[in-house]
Amino acid sequence: MSQSPFALYVDAQFISPYAMSAFVALTEKQIDFTLHTVDLTLQHNHLPQYAQCSQTRRVPTLGDGDFHLSESSAIAEYLEERFPAPGHVSLYPAVLQQKAKAREIQAWLRSDLMPIRQERPTEVVFLGEKRAPLSTAGQFAANKLIAAADIWLSEGAEHLFGTWSIVDLDLAVMLNRLALHGDALPSKLSGYAARQWQRPSTQQWLALQQPAAR
Numbered sequence: 001m002s003q004s005p006f007a008l009y010v011d012a013q014f015i016s017p018y019a020m021s022a023f024v025a026l027t028e029k030q031i032d033f034t035l036h037t038v039d040l041t042l043q044h045n046h047l048p049q050y051a052q053c054s055q056t057r058r059v060p061t062l063g064d065g066d067f068h069l070s071e072s073s074a075i076a077e078y079l080e081e082r083f084p085a086p087g088h089v090s091l092y093p094a095v096l097q098q099k100a101k102a103r104e105i106q107a108w109l110r111s112d113l114m115p116i117r118q119e120r121p122t123e124v125v126f127l128g129e130k131r132a133p134l135s136t137a138g139q140f141a142a143n144k145l146i147a148a149a150d151i152w153l154s155e156g157a158e159h160l161f162g163t164w165s166i167v168d169l170d171l172a173v174m175l176n177r178l179a180l181h182g183d184a185l186p187s188k189l190s191g192y193a194a195r196q197w198q199r200p201s202t203q204q205w206l207a208l209q210q211p212a213a214r
Helices: 017-028 048-053 072-082 098-113 113-121 124-127 136-152 166-179 187-197 202-210
Strands: 006-011 036-040 061-064 067-070
Touching: 006 017, 017 072, 017 166, 036 067, 036 202, 061 072, 067 072, 072 098, 098 166, 113 136, 113 166, 124 166, 136 166, 136 187, 187 202
Parallel strands: 006 036
Antiparallel strands: 006 061, 061 067
């Protein structure tokens, strides 16, 4: 059996939400790939051999044969076009305006809400660490996130756009920065985030953290 041409480089602690997003995208597409870890704490992402794969020296990085691509949203879009429906699960909605909205939400979650990411880092989400109460700036960002998600999601909604998309995972990660820490969050939103966390592809990623968390 020939080795898969796909490789995914992720952080060695398995706590990068962006690496998680790329892992879930590949898993949902049912694409065979080899998983490689990069120890960011030892700055192995700056080693020359890794810089050949990722000129930006970041994780995740996808390898497709001799082609390499970093940034999780770029990876998801590449996989969506490389392995389109109906042969593979869609990572984005099929309707044009919904797809555009999904990419808007994805970009917003990566570029805004910095106080939440600073005060509720991924160690909170994946390793259960506890931090101080949210600052004024952190609470302001949390309120902005809650207000937006409340508009996007109806009561008991399973997904943002009727069926699962990669943006459901991305939104759930941001909501779980608050929910898993015990910060105040409407039950509609915490319930949605908890349901996303139970998706099999997400559970596969969470299972990888167990050795590093001991």
